[in-house]
Amino acid sequence: MGVVAHQRIDPVTLRAESRRGRRRPAALPRWVRQAWGTCWAAGPRDLLATLVPQFVATVVLAALLPLVRTLLHVLVDDAGGDRLTRATVPLFLLAVVGLAAGVASAVQGQRQKVLGEVVQRHVWGRFLDVSARVDLTHYDTPEFFERLERVRLNALTRPLAVVQGLVGVAGGAVGLVAVVVAVWAVAPIALVLLVPVPVLLLVARRGGRQEFEFAVQHAPALRLRAYLQSTLTDRATASEVRSYGLATDLRGRWDAASEEWIGAVRRHARRRTRTILAGELLTALVAAGLLVAVVAAIDAGRLSVAQAGAVAVAVPLLANRSRQFVRGVGAILESGLFLDDLTDFHATPVEPEAHDGPAVGPLEVLRVQDVSFRFASGTQALRGVDLDVRAGEVVALVGENGSGKSTLAKVVAGLHRPSGGVVTWNGVDVAGLPPAAVRRQVAVMFQDFAHWQLPAVDNIAFGDVERAHRGDGDVGPGVEGAAREAGAWEFLAGLPAGLDTPLSAERPGGTELSGGQWQRVALARALFRGSGLLILDEPSAALDARAEAELFTTVRTATRGRAVLLITHRLANVRDADRIHVLRDGVVDDVGTHEELLRRGGHYAALYDLQARAFRTSSAAVTGDGETRADPSGTRGW
Numbered sequence: 001m002g003v004v005a006h007q008r009i010d011p012v013t014l015r016a017e018s019r020r021g022r023r024r025p026a027a028l029p030r031w032v033r034q035a036w037g038t039c040w041a042a043g044p045r046d047l048l049a050t051l052v053p054q055f056v057a058t059v060v061l062a063a064l065l066p067l068v069r070t071l072l073h074v075l076v077d078d079a080g081g082d083r084l085t086r087a088t089v090p091l092f093l094l095a096v097v098g099l100a101a102g103v104a105s106a107v108q109g110q111r112q113k114v115l116g117e118v119v120q121r122h123v124w125g126r127f128l129d130v131s132a133r134v135d136l137t138h139y140d141t142p143e144f145f146e147r148l149e150r151v152r153l154n155a156l157t158r159p160l161a162v163v164q165g166l167v168g169v170a171g172g173a174v175g176l177v178a179v180v181v182a183v184w185a186v187a188p189i190a191l192v193l194l195v196p197v198p199v200l201l202l203v204a205r206r207g208g209r210q211e212f213e214f215a216v217q218h219a220p221a222l223r224l225r226a227y228l229q230s231t232l233t234d235r236a237t238a239s240e241v242r243s244y245g246l247a248t249d250l251r252g253r254w255d256a257a258s259e260e261w262i263g264a265v266r267r268h269a270r271r272r273t274r275t276i277l278a279g280e281l282l283t284a285l286v287a288a289g290l291l292v293a294v295v296a297a298i299d300a301g302r303l304s305v306a307q308a309g310a311v312a313v314a315v316p317l318l319a320n321r322s323r324q325f326v327r328g329v330g331a332i333l334e335s336g337l338f339l340d341d342l343t344d345f346h347a348t349p350v351e352p353e354a355h356d357g358p359a360v361g362p363l364e365v366l367r368v369q370d371v372s373f374r375f376a377s378g379t380q381a382l383r384g385v386d387l388d389v390r391a392g393e394v395v396a397l398v399g400e401n402g403s404g405k406s407t408l409a410k411v412v413a414g415l416h417r418p419s420g421g422v423v424t425w426n427g428v429d430v431a432g433l434p435p436a437a438v439r440r441q442v443a444v445m446f447q448d449f450a451h452w453q454l455p456a457v458d459n460i461a462f463g464d465v466e467r468a469h470r471g472d473g474d475v476g477p478g479v480e481g482a483a484r485e486a487g488a489w490e491f492l493a494g495l496p497a498g499l500d501t502p503l504s505a506e507r508p509g510g511t512e513l514s515g516g517q518w519q520r521v522a523l524a525r526a527l528f529r530g531s532g533l534l535i536l537d538e539p540s541a542a543l544d545a546r547a548e549a550e551l552f553t554t555v556r557t558a559t560r561g562r563a564v565l566l567i568t569h570r571l572a573n574v575r576d577a578d579r580i581h582v583l584r585d586g587v588v589d590d591v592g593t594h595e596e597l598l599r600r601g602g603h604y605a606a607l608y609d610l611q612a613r614a615f616r617t618s619s620a621a622v623t624g625d626g627e628t629r630a631d632p633s634g635t636r637g638w
């Protein structure tokens with residue numbers, strides 16, 4: 001797992017990497033080494049516990065042929081004496097061999113299941129580590145998701161498949177040598193059965209390529225199908241599916257996607273069958289030729305009946321052993337390209353830990369200078385943006401949808417690295433600081449914050465897991481304080497199991513919160529972090545008027561001495577901000593206090609006037625003592 005300080009997404013490279021996998025020549029030793037290393041790291045004892053019985057079974061079976069030959073010799077060729085007595089030992093040994101092979105193979109089968117689980121856990125652990133620590137930018141590209149899905153669906157089980165293949169190869173090779181030696185002594189002619197082996201190996205190699213190509217080609221279609229499946233089973237979409245009557249339409253799309261997938265599987269199966277049949281045909285032709293040759297040899301008196309009997313036993317043995325060998329090699333070849341895929345995924349650069357680099361202190365001043373940002377899709381979201389935030393200040397970002405506010409907030413929060421320009425933290429370029437250390441000093445309440453389907457206490461304590469794990473682990477007082485500040489305490493304390501209540505109707509004993517309640521929980525989480533910079537992206541979008549007023553009082557008091565970057569469309573809420581940055585198409589159009597911006601009469605004034613007019617109109621429509629929301633031009637502030 002490589003670690004870099006900077007990681008820029010390059011979709012072209014990602015795509016090229018997946019192709020490179022296909023271009024790589026077969027590299028059996030590398031794949032075997034990788035797979036063996038993985039299985040050994042996952043569980044050396046389990047690996048040995050699987051291999052030893054397999055080895056025993058193989059060696060024991062190799063003794064079969066000489067025993068059969070001896071037995072046949074006793075029964076057919078040697079006419080004198082008591083046959084039964086002399087056949088007792090070989091018969092007994094045959095029974096022992098059969099029993100030992102059976103026991104060893106049963107033990108091996110069970111141990112392999114355990115090994116499978118252990119290896120899966122190991123590989124999944126690394127997969128999850130990388131997935132959760134790669135640069136956020138990866139999550140903005142379909143290529144990353146395609147690889148994620150391909151690795152998840154195909155590559156995670158491959159190390160074990162290679163080791164199983166290896167077991168097959170080892171077993172097959174040992175068995176093959178033993179059988180070859182035995183056959184050489186009895187009926188060398190039967191060795192022609194080995195002629196197709198190299199061809200079968202080539203067939204297996206081709207099959208491996210076909211499997212990988214198929215997986216790469218069809219990952220997008222599979223992802224679409226999985227997404228459509230989730231739309232019909234997820235709680236998040238359940239209401240809209242019913243409200244808009246989407247079930248039939250979505251089901252139809254799922255049918256179409258399934259049809260396409262099954263068609264692809266059919267074509268792929270036909271292609272694979274053709275290749276496999278070619279190999280089987282060759283094997284059958286050679287076996288038929290051998291049979292003819294054996295019959296002819298018996299007829300000509302060049303082969304005794306005992307020898308013919310040995311050939312009859314040798315043929316299936318030889319066929320089985322060579323098949324086991326070829327299958328083992330095939331399994332490795334088939335999995336190898338997926339292993340490369342997995343290795344590449346594991347090598348995706350991840351961010352360094354917060355402590356790997358210079359320390360980052362609480363914010364005194366953050367400066368954004370001439371910053372631009374371009375998404376992997378090509379969208380230029382920010383251009384030449386300048387912005388300063390100092391401790392104790394509230395700086396607001398306003399602007400129309402898509403103007404770049406959230407993107408700028410993510411740049412400030414250390415989640416996106418700017419494509420151009422510089423961000424400094426207390427005068428130090430953040431490009432030289434570990435992003436995790438910068439983020440340690442920032443609390444963000446995202447516009448689309450997470451609804452953790454976990455107990456309420458975790459939903460808040462996730463704001464600072466280090467703090468939650470420190471000391472005696474009693475986060476109660478801190479969580480309660482943050483919940484009170486965010487106006488969430490009252491309803492959380494009233495939940496069936498208080499803070500221990502899971503916040504999801506999908507969990508046993510759980511409950512669902514309203515949109516506004518969720519928003520207060522998300523705010524409590526950000527406050528619990530207690531960092532020097534608080535970024536609030538639309539923190540009041542789902543709040544009622546009273547809660548909104550309380551929120552901004554909270555923000556003012558809770559953030560004394562800290563810096564706040566506030567994004568909102570409700571311009572009444574930014575009147576008291578120290579500075580307001582007006583964004584338009586990724587550019588800072590204007591900067592100033594509320595009064596300065598109004599005086600200038602620019603874009604901000606126009607937006608503010610639009611909102612104020614809407615409020616005046618709706619206020620006028622209310623008669624009597626009907627309650628109205630505060631006018632943006634009115635007196636309510638922080």
Ligand SMILES: Nc1ncnc2c1ncn2[C@@H]1O[C@H](COP(=O)(O)OP(=O)(O)OP(=O)(O)O)[C@@H](O)[C@H]1O
Pocket residue numbers: 140375376377379380381399400401402403404405406407408447
């Ligand atoms: N993950 C993404 N990948 C590609 N483009 C994106 C992504 N997120 C946002 N954009 C684009 O970047 C631009 C800025 O988006 P951003 O979310 O920063 O706007 P915003 O001002 O916060 O909008 P809103 O007020 O609607 O929340 C938009 O054109 C948007 O389409």
